[in-house]
Amino acid sequence: MNHACSTPALAIHDLKKAFGDLQALKGVTFSLMRGERLAFLGPNGAGKTTLIRCLAGLAKADHGEIFLAGQPLKSIEARQQIGFVPQEIALYGDLTTRQNLEAFGKFHGLRRRELRERLGWALQWTGLEDRANDLVGTFSGGMQRRVNLACGVMHEPRILLLDEPTVGVDPQSRQRIFAMLDELSAAGTSILLTTHHLDEAEERSDRIVIIDQGKVVADGPIDELVKQSVGTQRLVRLRIDRPLSSPIRAGVAAGTASYGNPGEHEISTRIDDVSKHLPSLIELVRRRGYGISDVQVESPSLHHVFLHLTGYELRD
Amino acid sequence: MILTVIQISFRRLLHNRVELLLTFVVPIAFFSIFALIFGGGLGRGTTPRIKVVAVDEAQSAVSRQAMTALREQNSLRFIREGTQAELTRNEAMDLVRSGNATMAIILRTDSSMLAAELMADASDQVASQVVSAVVNRAIMLSEAENQVSQLTEDDQNSEDGSGVAMVSGEAAGESFGIEESLQPQVEIIDVMGEGKANPVVSMYASGIAVMFLLFGATGGGGVLLEERENQTLDRLLSTQMSMDQLLLGKWFYMSVIGVLQIGVMFLWAQVIFNVDMTGHLDGFLMMTVVTALAASAFGLFLATLCKSRGQLNGLSVILILTMSALGGSMVPRYLMSDELRQYGLWTFNAWALDGYTKVFWRELPVEALAPQLAVLLVSGVAFLLAARFLAVRWETN
Numbered sequence: 001m002n003h004a005c006s007t008p009a010l011a012i013h014d015l016k017k018a019f020g021d022l023q024a025l026k027g028v029t030f031s032l033m034r035g036e037r038l039a040f041l042g043p044n045g046a047g048k049t050t051l052i053r054c055l056a057g058l059a060k061a062d063h064g065e066i067f068l069a070g071q072p073l074k075s076i077e078a079r080q081q082i083g084f085v086p087q088e089i090a091l092y093g094d095l096t097t098r099q100n101l102e103a104f105g106k107f108h109g110l111r112r113r114e115l116r117e118r119l120g121w122a123l124q125w126t127g128l129e130d131r132a133n134d135l136v137g138t139f140s141g142g143m144q145r146r147v148n149l150a151c152g153v154m155h156e157p158r159i160l161l162l163d164e165p166t167v168g169v170d171p172q173s174r175q176r177i178f179a180m181l182d183e184l185s186a187a188g189t190s191i192l193l194t195t196h197h198l199d200e201a202e203e204r205s206d207r208i209v210i211i212d213q214g215k216v217v218a219d220g221p222i223d224e225l226v227k228q229s230v231g232t233q234r235l236v237r238l239r240i241d242r243p244l245s246s247p248i249r250a251g252v253a254a255g256t257a258s259y260g261n262p263g264e265h266e267i268s269t270r271i272d273d274v275s276k277h278l279p280s281l282i283e284l285v286r287r288r289g290y291g292i293s294d295v296q297v298e299s300p301s302l303h304h305v306f307l308h309l310t311g312y313e314l315r316d
Numbered sequence: 317m318i319l320t321v322i323q324i325s326f327r328r329l330l331h332n333r334v335e336l337l338l339t340f341v342v343p344i345a346f347f348s349i350f351a352l353i354f355g356g357g358l359g360r361g362t363t364p365r366i367k368v369v370a371v372d373e374a375q376s377a378v379s380r381q382a383m384t385a386l387r388e389q390n391s392l393r394f395i396r397e398g399t400q401a402e403l404t405r406n407e408a409m410d411l412v413r414s415g416n417a418t419m420a421i422i423l424r425t426d427s428s429m430l431a432a433e434l435m436a437d438a439s440d441q442v443a444s445q446v447v448s449a450v451v452n453r454a455i456m457l458s459e460a461e462n463q464v465s466q467l468t469e470d471d472q473n474s475e476d477g478s479g480v481a482m483v484s485g486e487a488a489g490e491s492f493g494i495e496e497s498l499q500p501q502v503e504i505i506d507v508m509g510e511g512k513a514n515p516v517v518s519m520y521a522s523g524i525a526v527m528f529l530l531f532g533a534t535g536g537g538g539v540l541l542e543e544r545e546n547q548t549l550d551r552l553l554s555t556q557m558s559m560d561q562l563l564l565g566k567w568f569y570m571s572v573i574g575v576l577q578i579g580v581m582f583l584w585a586q587v588i589f590n591v592d593m594t595g596h597l598d599g600f601l602m603m604t605v606v607t608a609l610a611a612s613a614f615g616l617f618l619a620t621l622c623k624s625r626g627q628l629n630g631l632s633v634i635l636i637l638t639m640s641a642l643g644g645s646m647v648p649r650y651l652m653s654d655e656l657r658q659y660g661l662w663t664f665n666a667w668a669l670d671g672y673t674k675v676f677w678r679e680l681p682v683e684a685l686a687p688q689l690a691v692l693l694v695s696g697v698a699f700l701l702a703a704r705f706l707a708v709r710w711e712t713n
């Protein structure tokens with residue numbers, strides 16, 4: 001991550017947007033630093049797409065401001081500092097890779113030499129040099145995603161908005177796409193991506209912003225969010241050789257601690273320090289006459305944080 | 317299994333309003349339009365009236381009687397009636413050439429008998445047959461009445477009763493002779509089409525071209541909806557391009573394709589059916605460019621009016637087929653009643669076809685295309701502005 005400058009590349013302040021009676025954004029505030037990779041998460045209908053559309057100039061906020069490197073984002077020229085990659089494959093399937101890249105380069109204002117240079121870079125970046133003259137409509141989903149991405153960065157934007165960039169692609173293509181994004185990030189491009197792949201967000205971003213019902217409910221690096229929400233305790237699962245006859249108590253002195261439910265083959269609990277508490281737990285279970293066939297230790301993840309903050313209720 | 321397939325097919329049909337409309341409403345609508353065209357109106361069964369002008373060069377009692385009889389005919393509509401000056405033969409011919417009248421009836425005397433010249437516009441093949449029959453009948457009846465009245469006068473001058481019977485017998489015997497001698501000389505003269513290709517060919521070339529131009533334009537407009545559905549429009553609008561530029565770009569492109577489409581069609585018509593396109597290049601280009609611009613704007617208007625490609629497909633089929641039926645792309649407008657012809661003026665097809673007819677058939681100077689060009693151009697601009705207005709919702713929603 002590069003934080004060369006303290007002024008955020010993008011700052012969103014108290015953004016509000018309503019569609020009739022529906023308040024899609026209820027005062028969203030957060031920022032994106034230069035070269036930062038930010039995962040913008042939220043359940044369906046939380047307001048992610050509305051925010052992205054406001055940033056891309058496709059929707060007008062009712063209230064609030066957007067700043068780009070400290071300057072209000074108002075003119076079309078300023079908006080050109082932003083690259084937008086929609087969720088759908090927004091390409092011309094009946095044009096070749098080269099023709100698509102050329103077209104979107106021109107739409108972004110690139111001319112002649114600059115366009116030629118960027119075209120060469122984009123083909124190399126996507127790894128599609130040998131498919132430059134093939135129709136995009138004949139490509140696999142992963143290849144189309146790469147071209148989709150390249151068309152959004154032909155004009156070398158400072159900020160890249162990505163709406164679900166890896167939806168419907170295989171793990172190999174996903175890996176490739178994130179490697180491409182890492183390259184951009186290393187070159188100083190700030191990346192804001194929405195995704196429902198929480199593992200991806202956890203692994204591939206520097207910071208997480210979670211939005212729910214139009215409000216930011218979490219903002220920070222994953223470790224911080226874990227600490228603030230679900231805590232750092234590990235979830236331990238012990239698989240036992242026969243159903244539990246009664247809960248296992250951790251001795252008379254401890255009094256309050258008891259593990260497992262009668263009739264179940266598994267004992268699960270949360271522990272603070274795995275190296276210290278796990279051996280004593282295993283020993284306790286064995287002393288009660290149960291054999292242990294498997295042990296699982298689960299760290300708190302973004303998945304737990306997300307569900308903890310947004311709840312389990314279906315949103316659509 | 318089969319029952320389930322039928323069941324889900326019915327359910328899907330019930331959920332698809334456009335398909336329901338195309339299945340049940342459009343056929344009824346088309347049947348009604350054609351019934352109106354060929355039936356002449358809602359259950360009236362009247363034939364359309366043919367617009368004629370008449371010149372009485374004979375200026376005799378018989379010709380005046382024939383003229384009166386013609387004016388009483390339901391199938392004819394006399395125009396330029398009640399004007400101060402009498403029409404001359406050349407003026408009447410000009411009215412036919414310009415399309416203001418379908419036929420000119422010139423009554424003249426030929427070997428002391430009343431004869432007629434029918435100056436016809438051969439593009440209306442029905443009118444000349446109808447008018448010829450009507451004029452034949454009117455002249456025969458007028459001549460017959462005239463001769464009978466002369467015989468009656470002779471009869472009154474005779475002195476004895478036996479003469480009455482004889483004269484009656486003679487009259488009866490002569491009456492057959494009268495009919496034969498009264499067979500008038502009615503000559504149909506084509507004032508338009510000497511040496512030209514069949515007028516129906518150029519009419520259908522333009523009719524079909526305009527209909528497919530409209531289909532092409534709505535197809536082109538549909539691309540806009542496709543781009544919206546797959547978010548390409550969002551991506552385009554996030555670049556330096558504005559909606560104005562996008563719509564204008566599509567408008568010009570669709571218009572160029574339209575011009576090429578009609579050009580190819582007429583080139584084919586020239587090579588295969590002898591329609592003289594190159595001989596009327598100025599008028600052809602003017603009409604084609606303006607028609608293509610107007611049709612493209614109409615396609616964009618329909619696209620911006622609809623929410624999905626499916627909706628556009630349904631709506632465009634209904635509108636274009638209706639406009640083509642009413643506007644003369646499918647059935648010549650001269651077969652329609654006056655009322656339907658007036659309705660037809662609300663369609664692109666009618667104005668475009670009138671323009672092409674002026675160019676290829678009537679061979680009028682390009683100045684005569686002014687009304688058609690003006691109407692098509694104004695409607696094109698109006699549709700383009702409406703499309704721009706409707707597209708606002710895609711920019712800022």
